[in-house]
Amino acid sequence: MDKKIIVITGASGTGKTTISKYLQDTYHIPSVITHTTRLPRAGEKSGIDYYFETKESFAKNHYLEKVEYSGNWYGSSEESLNKTWEKYDAASIVVDTKGAISYKEKYGKDAVVIFLEVDLETVTKRLESRGDEKHRLKARINSDEFQRDLQIPSELSGKCYKIINKNIEKTKENVNKILKIEKIG
Ligand SMILES: Nc1ncnc2c1ncn2[C@@H]1O[C@H](COP(=O)(O)OP(=O)(O)OP(=O)(O)O)[C@@H](O)[C@H]1O
Numbered sequence: 277m278d279k280k281i282i283v284i285t286g287a288s289g290t291g292k293t294t295i296s297k298y299l300q301d302t303y304h305i306p307s308v309i310t311h312t313t314r315l316p317r318a319g320e321k322s323g324i325d326y327y328f329e330t331k332e333s334f335a336k337n338h339y340l341e342k343v344e345y346s347g348n349w350y351g352s353s354e355e356s357l358n359k360t361w362e363k364y365d366a367a368s369i370v371v372d373t374k375g376a377i378s379y380k381e382k383y384g385k386d387a388v389v390i391f392l393e394v395d396l397e398t399v400t401k402r403l404e405s406r407g408d409e410k411h412r413l414k415a416r417i418n419s420d421e422f423q424r425d426l427q428i429p430s431e432l433s434g435k436c437y438k439i440i441n442k443n444i445e446k447t448k449e450n451v452n453k454i455l456k457i458e459k460i461g
Pocket residue numbers: 286287288289290291292293294295370402403405406441442443444445447
């Protein structure tokens with residue numbers, strides 16, 4: 277059986293991490309942990325949410341793809357994915373749309389891309405209630421990356437599943453349907 281990577285993408289706050297946790301809890305599909313130079317949010321732990329790095333330590337790693345997002349660096353490694361695939365047939369990863377394009381280009385049909393969409397007003401409220409600091413939140417929402425990731429990029433058009441993440445139960449049902457179509461889980 278081909279190994280699959282479920283690439284969850286969309287703008288910040290659209291529910292990507294929530295869906296990767298759903299995949300872990302319901303289907304035992306692990307999430308590939310990525311690296312970032314961003315400071316941890318309250319409750320986030322290195323090795324669980326991210327590998328938190330300094331600029332110097334980040335630069336020493338080898339990445340399959342890396343991006344700058346709203347002033348911080350993020351990167352994911354092929355080695356982490358291969359290690360996960362040694363134990364599991366499917367893994368998930370949470371990345372911005374630039375990262376999702378890289379995964380689609382590299383893994384083709386084995387990269388199942390799910391794009392999450394939420395309207396700007398709702399996503400802003402969700403990020404506020406997640407506890408994101410006000411000044412950082414404003415900068416993030418105004419960033420080119422955030423604005424770009426509100427829509428499916430042309431490179432992924434017709435190559436990804438789109439879910440409008442309004443109601444979480446409906447979103448989970450849609451995820452279930454995608455897994456069935458892709459014969460995962
Ligand atoms: N359908 C939903 N209804 C209401 N709240 C939701 C829904 N989906 C996710 N949330 C909440 O919205 C907030 C943002 O979700 P989450 O952290 O999963 O987004 P994200 O896309 O991973 O964000 P980021 O890219 O910034 O890490 C969280 O507090 C989460 O609990």
